[in-house]
Amino acid sequence: MISARIKVGIVAPSAKTRARLHKVVSASELAEVSLETDTYCLGKGKGSTRRFLEVLPEFILVDLEDPEAAIQTLQTLHSALPESWMVVTSEKKRAQLIIRAMQAGAREFLGQPIVKGKLSQALERYVAEKQCNNEPQKVGKIYCVTAAKGGTGATSVAINLATAVAQGQENNVALIDLGSPIGDAAVYLDVKPKFTISDTLSASSRLDSVLLQTFAGHCHGLSILPGPREFHPGQIPDVEALSVMLEVVRQAYTHAFVDLPASLGEEHLRTAIELSEAMIVVLTPELPSIWRTDRLLRFLDGSVGSEKVHLILNRSSNGSDEITNGEIEKTVKQPIFWSLPNDYRASSEAVKLGKPLVSMNNSQLAHSYVELAYRLTGTVRPKKKKQRFSSILEILKIGERFNGTS
Ligand SMILES: Nc1ncnc2c1ncn2[C@@H]1O[C@H](COP(=O)(O)OP(=O)(O)O)[C@@H](O)[C@H]1O
Ligand SMILES: [Mg+2]
Structure with a gap:
């Protein structure tokens, strides 16, 4: 933190020069002289250097009257106080000496006499x-969401996490649909953006934050880069272009959620995972999903790395006939990071209305998405009050049932 007034140190053998430098610093509203010496700092153990270490001036004016001693002073102070901003000053403007002073750690040169305006400009710099x-x-954070089996809930998780994080006022969130051969995030959100991800990827050679944002559509507080609209099997993005796009995504947004099909290609997965905070792998408590997830995790472990994997169990009902979390973890050799409850009615209602579930209702599943988003990103703390309110409602309902009023 910069203090109200910048602490200035002065090294000048001549009393006249010191007095002039002192006067111009004192005339400035930005700074004050906190240390003044006629002795150059010729080594770390010297008394004059120790005084600098005690006072810790932020801005040091070094007079070049004795050029060799001044260069040595710069070297000593640069190593002892690397944070300090050193400025050399002299009546004569000797180019070679100024270059040596810069090499020794000086940030700039001010010719004497130093006028108030010139010093103020240097202080402002x-x-x-x-x-x-x-x-x-x-640099924004990217979260990839994938599943080993279609229909597991990867797109729903990506959409709802992105929407939950976008509720944070400071957050600027993107949803990126790499769905192949077709993307369905735009259909889930009922938007028809002008551009698709293919347009963004084909502009990768000139892509920057501004261009990226012009390709994006907007809905529910999110920017969306939708997947291909037409069915084109086998058309996968160029890896280089994908890498450029994800780098630009990190510059343009605080958070991005990528709907990433596991079938995209090894290099694509490696690129996406390398640039991401987390790789969210969604599975359901059914044998085919667990079996495929086990194979996917083995592949990730053996090729692109599984350190970033966060396993999300979707559609968990905790029914007695369901495969338990313990059994799943034992099979896939990976802990379950979060369980999302099964709520087909709420999920399909959201899809039918073209809205993210978290933006439209207070279901247990919507809460669970918000909690998960917070656990993953540390942003947008879930509201506790609503949960208490809903449990009071539940108690009242139970009471009504006991009283025979329902
Ligand atoms: N927690 C859930 N409970 C019930 N249904 C869900 C849940 N999550 C997703 N679904 C439903 O499952 C279906 C497939 O979801 P989707 O997100 O498209 O999966 P994927 O992208 O993995 O193919 C959709 O009909 C969706 O509404
Ligand atoms: Mg999907």
């Missing part, structure tokens, strides 16, 4: 650079 470095690297 320091502040701007500091703020820029303090800003966290803005």
Whole structure:
């Protein structure tokens, strides 16, 4: 954090120069002199260097009166206080000396006499650079969603997680449908965007955040890059283009959920997984799904890596005839990260209305999607009150049944 006034250190052998430098710093509203010395810092153990280490000035003015001692001072302070912004100053503008000063760690040169405006500009450049470095690297997070068997719920999970995360005011979320040979996320959301993922991929050589966002459609607070609209078996995207697109996706959005068919190709899966935070593998508690998931996980483990795999059990009913979580985990040798309840009525109603379930009802499944989104991304904390309210409603309903009023 930058303090209200920038702490300035001055190294200048001449009393006259020091007084001039002191005056111009004091005249600035941005800075104050916190250390002033006539002695160059000729090594880390020297007294003058120790004073700098005690005071920790953020901005250091070094006079080049004794060029060799000044260069040595820059080297010493650059290594002792790498965060400090060092500026060299001199009456004469000697190009070779300035280059050596820059190589020794100086950030810029100010010719003497230094006028107030020139110092202010240098201080502002320091502040701007500091703020820029303090800003966290803005790289969005990609979550791939896949399933070893069609009809398991991968598209539903991708849509609902994306919608849940998009509720966060700070979040800018994309849903990317790599569905092949056809994508169905747009049909689930009842949108007909102008462009498909194929348009985005074919523009990969000139793709940037701005162009990517012009290809995207918008619905339910999401940006959507829909899959192919026509049935074209065997048409899979170019791996290079996919990699470029996902890199740009990370720059353009805070979060992206990719509906990723496991059949896409080994290189495609490797590329997508490498650029992702998590690989969500959806399965259902039925033998064919478990069997296929086991084979998929073995493939991922042996080829592209399974460290990012998060196993999601969908349509779990906890019925007595259902294969238990323990049995599933033992078979696929992977812990279940989350279980989503079975609710065919709510799911199919959402598809029929062309809306994500989390945006339209308060079902247990909708809550479970929101909880899962929070567990995965750490954003958009689920609302607890509604859950308490629904359980009170349940108690009232039970009471009504006991009273014979229902
Ligand atoms: N938790 C759930 N409970 C009941 N039905 C679900 C659930 N999740 C998804 N479905 C339904 O299962 C079907 C297949 O879902 P989909 O997301 O298209 O699977 P996939 O993308 O894996 O093929 C859809 O009809 C969907 O409404
Ligand atoms: Mg699907």
